[in-house]
Amino acid sequence: MSARLDHTIVRSHDRFRGANFLAELIESPEPWKNGPFAALTLEDGLTLDYLDVEGEIVSQHLAFQVPDALFDTILGKIVERGLPYWADPRHLEPGRTYLLNGSRGFYLDDPDGHALEFLTPPGTTTGPA
Numbered sequence: 001m002s003a004r005l006d007h008t009i010v011r012s013h014d015r016f017r018g019a020n021f022l023a024e025l026i027e028s029p030e031p032w033k034n035g036p037f038a039a040l041t042l043e044d045g046l047t048l049d050y051l052d053v054e055g056e057i058v059s060q061h062l063a064f065q066v067p068d069a070l071f072d073t074i075l076g077k078i079v080e081r082g083l084p085y086w087a088d089p090r091h092l093e094p095g096r097t098y099l100l101n102g103s104r105g106f107y108l109d110d111p112d113g114h115a116l117e118f119l120t121p122p123g124t125t126t127g128p129a
Contacts, residue, residue, distance in 0.1 A: 004045075005046055006045075006046065006047065007039075007046065007047040007048070007049050008046075008047075008048060008049065009037075009049045009050075009051050010048050010049065010050045010051070010060060010062070010112075010114065011050075011051055011053045011057050011058070011060075011112070012038075012050045012051065012052060012053065012057070012111075012112045013052065013053070013054075013057065013111075013112055014052065014111070015031075015037065015038035015050035015051060015052045016031060016038045016050070017111055018038070018050045018110055018111055018112050018114075019031035019038040019039075019040045019048065019050040020038075021110055021111055022040060022048070022110065022116065023040055024077075025074050025077060025078075025116075026042075026064065026066065026070065026074065027070065027073070028040060028041075028042065028043075029041070031050065034047075034049065036051060036052070037049035037050060037051055038050040048062070057112050057113060057114075059109075059113045059114050059115055060114045060115070061089070061114070061115045061117065062114060062115070062116055062117070063116075063117040063118075063119065064116070064117065064118050064119070065119055065120070065121055066118055066119070066120065067120070067121070068104075068120050068124060071104060071118055071119075071120050074118050075097070075106065075118075078108060083108060084108075084109070085097075085106045085107060085108045086106065086107045086108075087105075087106060087107075088107065089107055089115060089117070091107070101122045101123065102122050102123035102124060103119050103120050103121065103122045103123070103124065104119065104120045105117060105118060105119030105120070106118060106119075
């Protein structure tokens, strides 16, 4: 067996707010209480353990590869809610998606300032971003 990432801790000012924000976007089951964590288990078994902390939160980058249909659903929810998103990690191209190696993608900040990236599998998209 090779190494497989099992879980990671995501610091938050409100663990269930952060976990529910992501769960709702990706149409995942609700997070569950696991000790001090709001645990969000993804399809591949990886668990994001949201932990309440005080003070400044250092932003993490979390990238999620999603099928085209879910990508469109997530982007639709973001546009409907009027949330800012970008085609680049430096936030220089607002309101746009990118097209790279046949993959569409975009970046979004979660309620705690973590950089979420959603992208389709490489080579699945040939049209405009």
